Amino acid sequence: MRAQCLSLGVLLAGVGCTSMRVVQPMQVIPSQHPASVYVYTLDGDATVVRWPQIDGDTLRGEDARGESFAAALQDIVKVKAPEKDRLKTLLLAGGGVVVGTFFIYELVASGSASACDPSNQTQEAEALTPCP
Secondary structure (H helix, E strand, O other): OHHHHHHHHHHHHHHHOEEEEEEOHHHHHHHHOOOEEEEEEOOOOEEEEEEEEEEOOEEEEEOOOOOEEEEEHHHEEEEEEEEEOHHHHHHHHHHHHHHHHHHHHHHHHHHOOOOOOHHHOOHHHHHHOOOO
């Protein structure tokens, strides 16, 4: 159970800590190698480009249908790529602390009442729980 909670936390942290930001394709694509970017061109098209590369003055990659994509950098209005988001990271971590604290509090509080305390027993519990 502990490993599952940890795995879920890591997954949520990875998802929750990024945002799509407008970037300079000539700087970001060669240095950070994003898996995909959003490309907005002069003709109004918006395309998700997977495995983008800069080839001279052209942005190349593969579109969502698996077809080849190429656009001259001069025809691109903007490019968005995933980047780390510190605010989301802080909010996610803070939320995790609050939820974890509440969970621990509930575990401790639920364990403080004794099953043998007559005020906490029902008839079914009396039959199932032998008390000294």
